[in-house]
Amino acid sequence: MRKLIISSILILGMLFLCSCSLGNSRTEMLNKDSDETKAQARFEEVIEAIKNNDKDAWKTIFSKQAVDDADDFNGGADQLAGFIQGEINSWEKLDGPTVFESNDYGHVKKEVSSYYYVNTDKQKYFFLLRDYPVDTDHPDNVGLYMLLVVKAEDEKNIYDGDQKILYDGKEKISHAGIYIPIK
Incomplete structure (x- = not known):
């Protein structure tokens, strides 16, 4: 009887340690690393397009939906080329990335x-990239949707709901393409 109790406790302990919730945490950690790596790769594509002033590269970096939704996609690329002053010599990642993912019975959007x-x-400068690396229902959405660029000293203003850049009050505003709200 004593061996049965000890065996039961050991089996329950092993099951508890191997539970789905713990495995899920490991999966989330791996996904976060993957998201960060992909976000950095996307950012590096953006930097190369800026350095080379490559308008063709912009259309491969941005999603088809972003190009279609932008008010003047090519004009945004021209505006960015004139806005960035000097040669890019360094960059640093801030917090994040911030990831929102939904999976509704296999319909995945990230x-x-x-x-x-x-x-x-x-x-x-401060750069904010909004990317959709996965959208199983709408493949035209896959790619960079928004690149917001401001001078670093204007970073706080983009979150001010009164400025109506990213938020109108507390409501999120969506912009497509290259967006330079403060010149």
């Missing part, structure tokens, strides 16, 4: 927002 400071020899 939004990844990443944040960076970019330094040139003349100015420091």
Whole structure:
């Protein structure tokens, strides 16, 4: 009887330690690392497109939906080229990325927002990238949807609901393409 109790306790202990919730935590950690790696790769594509002033690259980085939804996609690329002053010499990742993922019976959609400071020899900039690496129902949504760029000293203003840049009050505003709200 004593062996049965000890065996039962050991079996229950092993089952508890191998439970789905613990495995799920490990999966979430791996996904977070993967999201961060993908966000950084997307950011590096953006930096290369800026450095090379490559308008064709922009259309491969951004989703088809973003290109279609943007008010003037090509004009945004031109505006960015004129806005960034100097040569890019360094960058640093801020917190994040911020990931929102939904999975409704296999219909998966993921939004990844990443944040960076970019330094040139003349100015420091804040970059916010909103990327959709997965959308199983709408493949035209896959890709970068928004690139917001402001001077670093204007970063706080983009979150101010009174400024109506990313929020109107507390309601989120969506922008497509390259977006430079403060010049």
